[in-house]
Every structure is written in structure tokens, then in C-alpha cells.
Amino acid sequence: MLKKAADDRGISCRFVDIRGIAWPGGLDVSEGDVALCRCVSHGHNLAIAKLMESRGVRTVNHSSVMEACGDKVITASILDVAGIPQPEYRVAFSQEEAVNAAESLGYPVVFKPPVGSWGRLISKVNDKDCAESLVEHKSFMGPNHGTFFIQEYVEKPGYDVRALVVGGKPISAIKRASSHWITNTARGAEAQSIPLDDSLTDVLSSVYKAFGGDLLAVDLFQNGNSWSVNEVNGQAEFHGSVEGSGVDVAGAIISHCKSLMEGDK
Template sequence: MTRIGFLYTRLRAEEKYLLEELEKRPNVELVRVKDDGHFFDISRIPEPVDVLFERSVSYSRGVYISKIYEANGVKVVNTPQVAERCGDKYVTSQILVQNGIPTPRVLMAFDEESALAAVDAMGYPCVLKPVVGSWGRLLAKVENRYDAESFIEHKAALGVNHQVFYIQEYVDKPGRDIRAFVVGEEPIAAIYRTSENWITNTARGGIATNCPLTPELSDICRRTAQAVGGGLLAIDV
């Protein structure tokens, strides 16, 4: 009998589907682990498990709790190392650049004046993003110098976490992008995310439709998965 821990914040549709499948397995004992409402002892885990599936909504909770389980001998999916590589946009971009994988140009700055200079150097339009964040939140398309001054001043006022300025080249896509899904290092499916807005995330209203896995798409997904360390991955193209 394999004991599988399931770390979660709340049960969204995806978590419910995963739990339904796990509960069908006769050789699996499921242990649900909530990521809030209690504390964790770093020298031991609450209940012994063989594997932990990490499904926290919070990036930081997921990483730290995964590290506790991994340090106590539990295999974690995804590993905290992969989560850190994929959860921090700077780290992800640096890995892609180092591995020769095509990715938008990125400039980093750590004060308002340097951030303005970086935006000017990148050219307009460009995109300001938080280094940690998901679901298309707190993104800004910077169209001109006035926008840059306003957005950068606003970000600086949000606190120290937003004073790391990640400035990315704007990619003029045809009203859609691609999200591909990888298991281990093997692409298994892909969707188009279509929106009239420049932000195509489905969490922000983007419409998902099937996208064929072409050899070119599969190749870039494999290379990306290998670069970050594999796992259960969603790759935006």
C-alpha cells in the first residue's frame, strides 16, 4: 500500500479530479494535508507518507512545506527545487537563457530610477511583472514614458517585494498564446488561450481550445522541461 499525501489550500476543480482518481486506486491510501490551520515541525511530518502531491494555491506555502517533507525523506511532486525554478520569473528566465531556449528579453532593476531607465532601454510597449505571481495578476503593459512613471511609482509603493522590477519584452501575439502540459519531460497536450485582451490567461477570461502538439512545440517543451528539472509542468509558448 502506497501512502500518498495531498497538500492543498482549497479543493478547486483540478484538486477534486485528482482526488477522485487517487481514491479509485486500490493500492493507494490517501492522506489529505491542509496547508493552513496548523503548524509544521521541521524535524518530522504529521503523518508518514511515501509521496506528497503539492497543490497549494500559495507559492511560498507550497515550497516551504514541500521542503519539510523532502527533508524528512518524502518524494515530492513537484520537487521544491522545480517549484522554485518555475515560481520565480527571474529564475525561470535565467534558466531558459542559459539553455538556449527562445524567451522574451528581460531586464532587471532594483530602484525606481533604474527601472525607468530599463523600460526606456527595452522600448515601448513592454511589460512589468511581479517576479512571483500567477493567474495574470499585477501585470502592466507599458505603452509610454508616462505609463512607466505611473506603474513604477505604484509598484514601489506596494512594498519591498515589488521593488524588484522585472521588465519583459512585449510579444505581439495574434490574440492567443499556447499553454502546453508536460509530464516528466514528455508533452501530453496543449491548448490555445484566446482573448481580446493582451492578457490571455484563462483566469482572466481567456478561452481554451485544443492545440495540436507539433514536432516544433514538443521539442521546445522537452527542452524546457529538461532545463527546469522535469515534473508536472505547464509551459507557456
């Protein structure tokens, strides 16, 4: 989709799978270049962005935005500082305190790995017995699971909302509808268009102001005319947004990258 958008606009670009190269010799970049980082792996994306930035390359997104959006603990702290509504949460650093935190929120709660995507390894926990079992299992999954991010469970009306912000401008929003409590399109949710009204645009503008970033995907819960931000993604896929909204997301991204090449960096 990105290649077609570039070809349609006559924009020259190279597509490189970094799994086939080694830094620095395998990637020919120069100061002033713009690189759109689309690695599936968050770790790969962050590493290659930092390396290219050390050579004066303008990355999309900047590595600082990747870090902020790639870790749910950091994301929650930024939303707190900005005063942007989000589900109530707790962060714990031991099995015992993770269970206590879940108890303090009140069941059901949702355990999420601080770093992860596609709804993988998130768990809805309905009682203390389940919480105790889950945190014990997590404790054996390596250091990345030693920090426990626990969020209140939000009853949704069968959907959540995914909105995209490109270059600071909200460009599309979709409902992700599913009978399952996890509503990622990667997990089979149906994408349906939703208008970018004033209330939604206002909260998206607040998120952009707090995080910056060239491309943000914001996941939200709706309650009447009010919104709470569930997650902010800095390296989102967008096929579901295109299918649901009809917006040329790839074109918007490519055009934004071109504007950065032309000097708006």
C-alpha cells in the same frame, strides 16, 4: 479531479489542507512517502515541500523546481543558460533603472512581479509617463516589488499556448484565446485544443531538460513554426487544459506519483 483519478485507479492517498495544521505534529509523513504539493500560495507550497523533503519525502514538484519556476527572474536566467528562446527582458533594481530599462526595450513593455500567478499585477506600459508612475507605485508595495522584471510586449494572434509536461512527457496543449492582451484562463480566456507537433514537443523537451520537474506548465508564444517561452509554472492549475484538450491530466499526475512510490524517485 485528483481524488477521482486516485479512486478510479485504486490508489490510496490523503488530502490535507495545511492551513489547518502546524508542522511537524500536524502532518504524518515518513521517509519514502510521495507528496503532491497543491497549495494555492506559492510561499506555502515551497515551505511545506522543503519541510517534508527534510524528512525524506519525495515532493511533486521538488522545492528546487518550485523556486526556479516561482520566480520569473530565475526562470528567465535558466532559459537563457539553456538557450531557449524567450521574449527579451530586463531586470532592474531601482525606479530610475526600471524606467531606463523600459526605454531600452521600447514601448509597449510589460511589467511583471517576479513572483505571482493568474496574470495578477502585470501591467502593459505604453510610454515613459506610465512607466514612471508604475514604478513609483510599486516602490511602496513592499520588498517583493523592489526588483523590477520588464519584458518586451509580444503581439499575439489572439492567443498564447499552455502546454503541460508530466514526468518529462508533453501530454497536452491548448490555445488560450482572448480579445484581451492577458490570456490566462483564470481571467476568462477560452481554451482550445492544439496538436503537440514536433516543433512544440522539441521546445517542451528542452524546457524539461533545463528545469526538471514532475509537472510543468509552459506558456508559449507562437510565430509560424517557431516558439518562444513566456513562463514556466511549477504548480499549475489544469482545469482549462482538461476542458480544452480532453486529456485526463489528473490521471496522468496521479499515475506519475504512483510510479514514484514504486521506486522511480
